[in-house]
Amino acid sequence: MTAATWGLLVAVFVACVVEMVEATTIVMAMGFTRGWRSALLGTAAAIGLLAVVTAAAGYALTTWLPESLLQLVIGGLLLIFGLQWLRKAVLRSSGRKAIHDEVKIYRERAEQARAAGESRGSLDMFSFVVSFKGVFLEGMEVVFIVITFGLNAGDIPVAVYGAAAAVVFVLLVAIATRKPLSMIPENLLKYGVGLLLASFGTYWSVEGLGLFRAGSGSLAWPGHNFAILGLIVVWFVLTRVFVVVLRTPGNGPSDAGDESTTKELAA
Amino acid sequence: MRYVVAFGRFWYDFIIGDDWKIAVAVVTALAVTCALMLSGAVTGPALAVLGGAIVVVCFAVSLAVDVRRKS
Numbered sequence: 001m002t003a004a005t006w007g008l009l010v011a012v013f014v015a016c017v018v019e020m021v022e023a024t025t026i027v028m029a030m031g032f033t034r035g036w037r038s039a040l041l042g043t044a045a046a047i048g049l050l051a052v053v054t055a056a057a058g059y060a061l062t063t064w065l066p067e068s069l070l071q072l073v074i075g076g077l078l079l080i081f082g083l084q085w086l087r088k089a090v091l092r093s094s095g096r097k098a099i100h101d102e103v104k105i106y107r108e109r110a111e112q113a114r115a116a117g118e119s120r121g122s123l124d125m126f127s128f129v130v131s132f133k134g135v136f137l138e139g140m141e142v143v144f145i146v147i148t149f150g151l152n153a154g155d156i157p158v159a160v161y162g163a164a165a166a167v168v169f170v171l172l173v174a175i176a177t178r179k180p181l182s183m184i185p186e187n188l189l190k191y192g193v194g195l196l197l198a199s200f201g202t203y204w205s206v207e208g209l210g211l212f213r214a215g216s217g218s219l220a221w222p223g224h225n226f227a228i229l230g231l232i233v234v235w236f237v238l239t240r241v242f243v244v245v246l247r248t249p250g251n252g253p254s255d256a257g258d259e260s261t262t263k264e265l266a267a
Numbered sequence: 268m269r270y271v272v273a274f275g276r277f278w279y280d281f282i283i284g285d286d287w288k289i290a291v292a293v294v295t296a297l298a299v300t301c302a303l304m305l306s307g308a309v310t311g312p313a314l315a316v317l318g319g320a321i322v323v324v325c326f327a328v329s330l331a332v333d334v335r336r337k338s
Binding site: 072076077079080083084086087090091096137140202203205206207209210212213219220221222227231234235238242246 | 280281282283284285286289290292293294297300301304305311312314315316318319322323326327329330333334
């Protein structure tokens with residue numbers, strides 16, 4: 001495999017691990033508090049619907065949409081997702097937002113599950129619906145990541161393999177530990193994925209603006225794909241500056257060295 | 268009607284999320300870049316670089332507004 005293919009595989013794997021951890025926390029909370037049958041049925045239904053959406057969206061995007069429109073729409077969505085993740089990373093590390101905690105989220109979900117009362121039918125609708133929504137919502141972001149990264153690299157199968165490996169990895173860890181996956185450095189991964197999504201999103205969405213000019217050809221970045229590396233550096237530096245500027249008194253270490261700041265950004 | 272509202276809310280939550288200012292910043296940045304392109308004021312690779320810079324500035328402004336409101 002080439003370096004670009006490995007890059008695609010790792011990027012999709014990391015992005016999907018992050019989404020899978022959040023979905024797994026929800027399903028585990030339902031499974032341990034209300035029983036596994038309905039939670040797993042809801043999960044299976046969501047995965048089935050996601051497969052249909054992926055096939056339909058992938059076919060429609062590659063068949064009907066011109067390249068520049070594809071870049072604009074998908075790039076715009078990736079940019080919004082990526083910037084939302086970077087915003088949260090900045091606010092968390094500057095002490096302005098609570099740190100994402102899977103154990104706390106698990107406890108809250110479990111409390112909600114207990115408070116919902118017992119189910120009377122053979123299917124526990126509360127557990128089914130909560131599991132379905134959790135897996136489907138997190139999975140939709142995975143679908144976007146797989147389709148967009150795969151299309152850009154011209155290698156959808158590798159993107160699918162990366163996502164499938166992430167699903168297997170998270171499931172194995174969940175089955176082995178049988179508790180919320182707080183040991184996975186989710187906040188650090190989220191920051192990294194946010195940087196990737198924001199950089200790729202900026203690149204594609206600006207390219208796609210060529211749709212509105214004569215000929216509808218995509219805009220060209222200097223250095224073509226290498227410009228993405230420059231964008232990653234720009235977003236990284238900007239978020240570091242924001243963390244320093246926005247840090248509230250009493251939050252964050254006084255030492256703003258590379259390693260500590262990177263960890264802090266992701267916290 | 269309830270299902271239409273739920274469907275719309277799902278897509279709003281999915282795309283816009285918990286901070287609408289990010290989506291507004293992205294749309295504004297792309298609209299400004301598009302206007303520059305159509306005016307012919309900037310062309311070639313410089314336009315792409317300027318577009319990226321406008322995205323960065325719009326994100327910075329949205330974050331500044333966000334923080335200012337909360338503090």
